[in-house]
Structure formats: C-alpha cells, structure tokens
Amino acid sequence: MPRPRRRLVSTCIGSVTAGLLATGAALAAPEENRAEDSGIAMGAYLDYGPNGVARIRQLSRWLGGKDIRVGHTYLPGDQWAGIEGRVSFLEDWARWRLADDDRMFVLNVPMQARNEERVSDQQVGRLIRAGAQGLYDEHFRRLAERLVSLGVPDTVIVLGWEMNGVTYTHRCRPDPANWKVYWRRIVDVMRTVPGQKFKFDFAPNRGTDAIGWTKCYPGDDHVDIIGMDSYDQDPGQTFDDQISQPYGLQKHVDFARAHRKAISYPEWGLFRRGDNPEYVRRMLGWIEQNKPLYHTITDYCPHGVWQCKQNPQSSKVFRSAMTPAVPGPVTPTPVVPTPVVPTPVVPTPVVPTPVVPTPQVPTPEVPTPQAPTPQVPTPAVPTPQVPTPQVPTPAVPTPQVPTPQVPTPQVPTPAVPTPQVPTPLPEPSTAEPSPVVPSPEVPTPVDPSPSPLEPEPSPEVPEPGTPSPEVPKPSPAAPSPVGPAPVTPGPAVPKPEPTPPRPLPQPQQPPLNSMQWCVPINFGEWLSKLVGKQSVCVKIDLGEGSGFWPF
Numbered sequence: 299m300p301r302p303r304r305r306l307v308s309t310c311i312g313s314v315t316a317g318l319l320a321t322g323a324a325l326a327a328p329e330e331n332r333a334e335d336s337g338i339a340m341g342a343y344l345d346y347g348p349n350g351v352a353r354i355r356q357l358s359r360w361l362g363g364k365d366i367r368v369g370h371t372y373l374p375g376d377q378w379a380g381i382e383g384r385v386s387f388l389e390d391w392a393r394w395r396l397a398d399d400d401r402m403f404v405l406n407v408p409m410q411a412r413n414e415e416r417v418s419d420q421q422v423g424r425l426i427r428a429g430a431q432g433l434y435d436e437h438f439r440r441l442a443e444r445l446v447s448l449g450v451p452d453t454v455i456v457l458g459w460e461m462n463g464v465t466y467t468h469r470c471r472p473d474p475a476n477w478k479v480y481w482r483r484i485v486d487v488m489r490t491v492p493g494q495k496f497k498f499d500f501a502p503n504r505g506t507d508a509i510g511w512t513k514c515y516p517g518d519d520h521v522d523i524i525g526m527d528s529y530d531q532d533p534g535q536t537f538d539d540q541i542s543q544p545y546g547l548q549k550h551v552d553f554a555r556a557h558r559k560a561i562s563y564p565e566w567g568l569f570r571r572g573d574n575p576e577y578v579r580r581m582l583g584w585i586e587q588n589k590p591l592y593h594t595i596t597d598y599c600p601h602g603v604w605q606c607k608q609n610p611q612s613s614k615v616f617r618s619a620m621t622p623a624v625p626g627p628v629t630p631t632p633v634v635p636t637p638v639v640p641t642p643v644v645p646t647p648v649v650p651t652p653v654v655p656t657p658q659v660p661t662p663e664v665p666t667p668q669a670p671t672p673q674v675p676t677p678a679v680p681t682p683q684v685p686t687p688q689v690p691t692p693a694v695p696t697p698q699v700p701t702p703q704v705p706t707p708q709v710p711t712p713a714v715p716t717p718q719v720p721t722p723l724p725e726p727s728t729a730e731p732s733p734v735v736p737s738p739e740v741p742t743p744v745d746p747s748p749s750p751l752e753p754e755p756s757p758e759v760p761e762p763g764t765p766s767p768e769v770p771k772p773s774p775a776a777p778s779p780v781g782p783a784p785v786t787p788g789p790a791v792p793k794p795e796p797t798p799p800r801p802l803p804q805p806q807q808p809p810l811n812s813m814q815w816c817v818p819i820n821f822g823e824w825l826s827k828l829v830g831k832q833s834v835c836v837k838i839d840l841g842e843g844s845g846f847w848p849f
Contacts, residue, residue: 407441462545500525
C-alpha cells in the first residue's frame with residue numbers, strides 16, 4: 299500500500315516523538331509482566347534501521363511485556379546495491395535475531411531497481427523478461443551470501459510483495475508468465491548458496507487490484523508461505539466484505555490450505571477510514587481464528603496504533619487485546635504463628651515376640667525294596683517206565699545125532715536179520731530237558747560149557763542161553779528202550795548242542811562155523827518195536843569136550 303519511500307520519511311519525522319512515547323510506555327508496563335505466547339508470532343514495522351530494532355523493546359513494554367518475536371524491515375529498492383544487502387542496518391537486525399532462538403527476521407526484498415519510480419508497463423515488461431533470462435541472478439546470489447554471512451540464513455524473504463498492484467516496478471501484470479519464471483529463478487539462485495535455510499513468502503494485496511493474484515502464483519516448489527497485505531480500505535466497505543470479496547481474506551486462507559502452505563500477514567493496519575477500532579478488533583479476531591505463521595502491524599501514521607496519535611480508539615483496542623491480563627496487587631495474609639504444643643512422648647512398650655521353635659521334622663528313610671529273585675523250580679521230568687518184554691524161550695528141537703558111523707550133517711547157520719530198534723519220540727516239554735545218563739551196556743551172561751558128552755548116551759543138549767540183544771548207545775535226546783535208568787535231577791546246565799544222529803549199530807553176524815545159532819522170530823510189529831529184536835540166538839558148544847564133536 300504506502301510506498302517504502304514514504305515509510306522512511308515518516309519514520310524519520312516521528313523519531314523524536316516516538317522516543318517520548320517510548321519513555322511513557324516504559325513507565326506504564328514493567329518488564330516482568332510478560333504475556334503468554336499464543337503460538338502466533340507477532341511483530342510490527344517500527345523503522346527500517348537501528349531505531350526499528352530499539353523500538354521493539356519499547357513496544358513490548360507498552361503492551362505489558364508482550365513478547366515481540368518478529369522483527370520486520372525492508373531493503374531499499376532504488377539501486378541494486380541495496381537489493382544485494384549492502385546496507386549497514388542488516389547487521390543490527392542480525393544481532394537482534396541471534397539474541398533469541400525463538401525470534402523471526404522478516405525481510406521484504408524488491409525484485410527490480412528503481413522500484414518506486416513509476417516505470418511504465420512496457421518498461422516493466424522488458425525488465426521482467428530480462429530477469430527471467432538470468433540477467434539479475436548475481437544480485438540475488440550476493441544477497442543470499444550476505445544473509446548467511448551475518449548468521450541469519452533462516453530469514454523469511456517477502457519477495458516482490460504486492461505484485462498484483464500498480465505501485466512497484468516488480469509488479470506482475472505486464473507479463474505474468476515471465477514474472478513467475480523470474481520469481482522461480484531468484485529462488486533457485488538463492489537456494490544454491492551453502493548454508494541457506496530461507497523461507498519465501500508470496501504476499502499479494504487483498505482483493506483483485508490490477509490482476510487476480512492467483513495468476514501470479516509461481517508454484518508450490520518455490521513458495522513456502524502464502525501471505526497477504528490487508529489494510530482498512532477498498533475494496534469492501536466492511537470487514538465482512540474484505541473476507542468474502544474476490545481474492546479477499548477467505549480466498550487467501552482457502553488457497554493456502556489447498557496448497558498446504560502456511561499463511562502470514564506481513565502488513566496490516568488502518569488507512570483510509572481513519573481511526574476504526576472495529577476494524578482492529580475484527581482483524582485481530584481473524585488472525586486468532588486462522589493461526590498464521592506470523593503477523594506484523596505497520597506502526598506509523600496513518601496505519602499505526604502506538605507511534606501514531608491519530609488513532610486513539612484503535613490504539614486502545616489493540617493494546618487491550620494484546621496485553622496479557624495483569625493480576626491485581628496481592629495483599630499478603632498476615633501469618634499468625636500457631637503455638638506448638640509438644641506432644642508427650644509415650645513410650646511404646648516393647649512386647650517381646652515369642653520365639654516359636656520350628657519343629658524339626660525328621661526325614662523318613664525309605665528303604666529300598668529288595669526285589670527277590672524268583673526261584674524257578676526245575677520241573678521233574680518223569681522217566682517213562684518201559685516194561686521189559688518177556689521173551690519166550692523158543693522150543694528148540696533136539697537134533698537127531700547119528701551114530702558115529704554116520705557122518706555128521708552140516709547144519710547151515712540161519713541168517714538172522716538185524717532188528718531195527720525204533721527210537722521212541724520224547725514228548726515235547728517246555729521245561730529245559732535234563733541230561734539223560736545212558737545206561738551201560740550189560741554183557742549177556744554165557745552159560746558155562748557143558749561136560750563132554752559120553753559117546754554112548756544121547757547127548758544132552760544144553761539149554762541155550764538167552765541172548766542179550768545188542769542195545770544201541772542212546773543219544774542225549776532219547777532214553778534207552780532196554781533198561782531205563784533213573785534220572786537224577788541236577789542243577790540247570792546249559793542247553794547242550796544237538797548231537798548229530800549216530801547210525802544204528804548193526805547186529806554182529808556170527809562167524810561161519812560158529813557155535814551160536816540165531817533163529818529169526820516175528821514178534822509182531824508192536825512187540826518188535828518194544829523188544830527191539832527180531833531174532834533169538836542159541837549158542838551150542840560143539841567142541842571136543844562137548845560130546846557132540848564127532849571127529
């Protein structure tokens with residue numbers, strides 16, 4: 299709105315008056331009553347140089363200790379040297395900023411030299427195109443280096459402010475497309491400086507003005523904050539008109555929200571309607587409602603409320619709203635000492651705690667059970683009683699012995715077949731068999747030889763002895779069929795290895811001219827198996843002394 303040249307002149311004229319007001323403000327509010335921080339950074343444009351820095355403290359006192367967190371100034375736009383930051387007052391602002399980490403330094407930067415010389419639109423168009431082509435890049439690089447060197451790399455840069463109006467040479471309407479290119483080029487150049495942390499604030503005038511400000515928006519990648527300068531003037535007769543008008547306060551908030559950007563109000567204040575406390579009240583309410591990143595009121599006449607005495611009603615509203623409530627004087631309550639009545643100490647009787655002995659419970663000894671070894675009795679295997687067969691003595695006919703004159707006939711010796719003695723099968727038993735003691739072979743008794751026969755009497759044929767059958771030696775697995783021997787039970791012995799079967803003994807054949815005659819006898823199948831023989835042998839002595847010897 300008001301041009302910077304006018305701001306500088308007005309500031310110089312009112313410096314003495316402001317000093318007197320500051321003195322009164324210092325007396326009005328003690329420093330210790332500091333306002334609570336609502337989270338919205340607040341400031342004011344008080345002067346472009348050192349006086350502006352000094353007045354921040356004075357304004358804080360006037361507002362009852364309100365914390366002024368934003369320091370706001372402008373670079374002169376008459377020459378490129380000023381735009382490059384080659385001005386001494388930047389050092390004062392840098393020292394103020396570095397004194398408290400919670401502070402914010404806001405710097406308005408022109409985009410063109412001769413910024414307030416009423417340059418024609420045709421010339422402005424040529425300047426915009428020159429900037430878009432990079433002709434002015436070096437000026438902004440030097441500015442960025444200057445700010446970084448001063449220790450304020452996080453400065454908020456309000457670049458080309460109020461571009462939608464007609465006042466400044468850096469206005470947008472002569473060539474909006476190249477103006478956006480030029481903006482982006484400046485931002486890119488300044489961001490290439492090492493150590494920078496700048497935030498770029500796009501801040502048009504409220505309302506349409508010469509061009510709708512959204513047509514000048516350079517894009518989200520090159521904008522960090524979307525601000526708006528709003529004074530009490532047309533368009534809009536009331537504050538509600540200022541909210542709802544095209545490109546007004548509501549449009550500003552909605553546009554920033556759509557682009558996910560913070561909002562700000564770098565400039566606001568009274569203007570063409572004079573002292574308007576309602577405007578001040580409504581604007582402060584709007585700020586509190588929409589929570590901008592920061593706001594700064596322009597505090598010189600005709601805009602201000604502290605240094606300008608033309609707006610007393612608005613000044614009262616502003617001070618009342620911004621000053622924290624100061625508690626009234628605290629009347630100390632007299633302290634009446636309470637008499638201390640000593641409490642008698644009653645000794646607590648010491649009751650000895652009876653000692654209860656812990657019973658000793660013996661641990662029972664559990665004997666280990668001795669598992670008895672089961673005695674497995676050896677089963678007594680009964681020995682089968684084999685009956686001894688009664689072998690009938692065969693009737694042997696008495697031979698007719700011829701007289702000595704008659705030659706003795708040759709008696710052929712009959713061939714006696716060898717009896718096959720079957721081995722009885724033992725009954726199966728689960729018990730371990732006891733060893734069978736074989737019966738010894740019993741020799742067959744031989745009758746003594748008879749006396750020699752007298753020649754005269756008939757020879758007596760002695761009774762043939764009963765021949766003993768040849769009993770085969772039994773194997774360990776089968777008892778002898780002839781004479782079973784008693785089995786004596788003994789200790790358990792290892793199971794003998796099976797003995798291979800022995801061949802059955804063949805009965806001895808009597809030699810030729812033997813005195814033993816064997817006659818085959820058929821006892822039948824059952825008796826033959828029982829007796830084990832199938833022949834009977836008779837021994838006849840025909841020797842010289844027998845009486846039968848004819849020679």
